[in-house]
Amino acid sequence: MPKLNHLLYLQRCVELAEFARNSGNCPFAAVLAGPDGTILLERENSEITDGKCTGHAETMLMEAASQMYPKEFLWECTLYTTAEPCAMCAGAIYWGNVGRVVFGITEKRLAQLTGQGPVQPAFDLPCSEVFARGKKPIKLIGPFPEVEEATVSVLNGFWKTSQGEYRQIRRISSVG
Numbered sequence: 693m694p695k696l697n698h699l700l701y702l703q704r705c706v707e708l709a710e711f712a713r714n715s716g717n718c719p720f721a722a723v724l725a726g727p728d729g730t731i732l733l734e735r736e737n738s739e740i741t742d743g744k745c746t747g748h749a750e751t752m753l754m755e756a757a758s759q760m761y762p763k764e765f766l767w768e769c770t771l772y773t774t775a776e777p778c779a780m781c782a783g784a785i786y787w788g789n790v791g792r793v794v795f796g797i798t799e800k801r802l803a804q805l806t807g808q809g810p811v812q813p814a815f816d817l818p819c820s821e822v823f824a825r826g827k828k829p830i831k832l833i834g835p836f837p838e839v840e841e842a843t844v845s846v847l848n849g850f851w852k853t854s855q856g857e858y859r860q861i862r863r864i865s866s867v868g
């Protein structure tokens with residue numbers, strides 16, 4: 693695996709997460725870096741504006757990546773993400789065959805910000821546990837205290853705003 697400056701890519705994720713929030717989505721983003729460090733893909737969360745339950749940044753990035761690149765190449769790539777991937781995204785990364793994942797904050801830290809009510813009923817399941825049950829040695833690196841403050845400031849309060857809460861409650865009630 694190439695030696696990349698993880699902080700630069702994580703900072704880019706934070707920037708994109710801010711765009712996502714400003715566009716009316718959950719404040720998450722992911723970036724795919726190639727073996728030489730080139731940014732190949734960037735995705736913001738699009739759950740709310742697309743009305744898409746699978747619109748997490750990492751899953752959307754993996755969908756695009758698998759259509760563009762062979763698995764052997766993706767194994768040499770690094771996926772950067774604002775927060776430790778959820779079980780769904782970890783699955784997409786696993787099946788897409790990306791060899792290294794770098795995240796800014798842990799899912800435990802994220803849960804402190806989202807709360808654990810019906811609005812954001814996140815899995816209590818670290819990405820490392822999902823990968824540990826697989827058959828590939830995907831490298832997982834994080835958290836990075838250097839980007840915690842910036843990441844938290846983009847996420848903070850989102851689930852208390854009308855944007856975060858009302859829209860998600862509306863979606864829950866419209867299907868339930």
Ligand SMILES: [Zn+2]
Binds near residue numbers: 748751777782
């Ligand atoms: Zn996810």
